[in-house]
Amino acid sequence: MPQLAYVNGRILPLADASLHIEDRGTQFGDAVYEVCAVMNGHILDWQPHLVRLRRNLAELGIVLDIADGPLTLQARRLIAANGHAECIIYMQVSRGTAKRDHAFPGAAPANLVMTVRRFDFAQRLRQLETGIAIITQPDNRWGRVDIKTTGLLPNVLAKQAAKQAGAFEAWLVSGDTVREGSSTSAWIVKDGRIITHPTGTAILPGIARDSLIRLAREAQLVVEQRPFTLAEAMAADEAFLTSTTAPILPVVRIDGQAVGNSTTGGKTGPIVRRLAELTWNEVARQTGWRA
Numbered sequence: 001m002p003q004l005a006y007v008n009g010r011i012l013p014l015a016d017a018s019l020h021i022e023d024r025g026t027q028f029g030d031a032v033y034e035v036c037a038v039m040n041g042h043i044l045d046w047q048p049h050l051v052r053l054r055r056n057l058a059e060l061g062i063v064l065d066i067a068d069g070p071l072t073l074q075a076r077r078l079i080a081a082n083g084h085a086e087c088i089i090y091m092q093v094s095r096g097t098a099k100r101d102h103a104f105p106g107a108a109p110a111n112l113v114m115t116v117r118r119f120d121f122a123q124r125l126r127q128l129e130t131g132i133a134i135i136t137q138p139d140n141r142w143g144r145v146d147i148k149t150t151g152l153l154p155n156v157l158a159k160q161a162a163k164q165a166g167a168f169e170a171w172l173v174s175g176d177t178v179r180e181g182s183s184t185s186a187w188i189v190k191d192g193r194i195i196t197h198p199t200g201t202a203i204l205p206g207i208a209r210d211s212l213i214r215l216a217r218e219a220q221l222v223v224e225q226r227p228f229t230l231a232e233a234m235a236a237d238e239a240f241l242t243s244t245t246a247p248i249l250p251v252v253r254i255d256g257q258a259v260g261n262s263t264t265g266g267k268t269g270p271i272v273r274r275l276a277e278l279t280w281n282e283v284a285r286q287t288g289w290r291a
């Protein structure tokens, strides 16, 4: 069965799906997007993703002329048409197609596209055992990275640097503060306290981040939302990352150095294990999915 995509109300083969070359997403990165996990055919955390999408559209003044109900139906239709029980759905809304001009076009309707890709979530449970390595890169993004725009060039370059270094992710560091990963939220654990950068304009408010804060607090664990330095990360007991496509992964090496003390260093730690249990139980609660 060919892969199917959604373009402005139509579902069609991915190979035939396209936008005009003067789509403002292409020319200006004038577009926002969401990526959602689908497990067992159910979209995880759909409501928070919708809320974030609406907030981002409002921040940029992009008018998307489809209400939440029909949008949800279209997303579900595309998922069902592709027939993958485990996949990710990508949704992108640009300000529309118009003659190239920086200022907003008058009457161009927004362009909404969606694609679905099969995704192996079970690999994340295997990686929970091994942990992953990250490198650090300077955070040279613009001042509103809380808006999830398709203008991702600094993130792309940072991720490529990580790949070339044989690492899973790059943590973006501003001054001496760790902000977040190129496509993931960044966390450390010190003396039983779970620490992650506060929301605001300097990080993307991750849906997985938000969900984990809630789950951790419900389990009586201490979460601090405060900036932390690279030195703190290097001296942390444990470190990890979260995202839609990597719900929780232990970070066991930072710039080649093992995380944690000399006996437990470089291995998955107890708090990350506990948080992973909470995370995957929540996935099972919402979607029924178990590896």
Ligand SMILES: Cc1ncc(COP(=O)(O)O)c(C=O)c1O
Pocket (backbone or CB within 6 Å): 035, 155, 180, 181, 182, 183, 184, 185, 204, 205, 206, 207, 208, 209, 242, 243, 244, 245
């Ligand atoms: C820069 C950045 N930070 C964090 C995240 C994690 O966000 P979420 O948990 O919503 O996937 C992403 C996801 O793409 C991201 O691009």
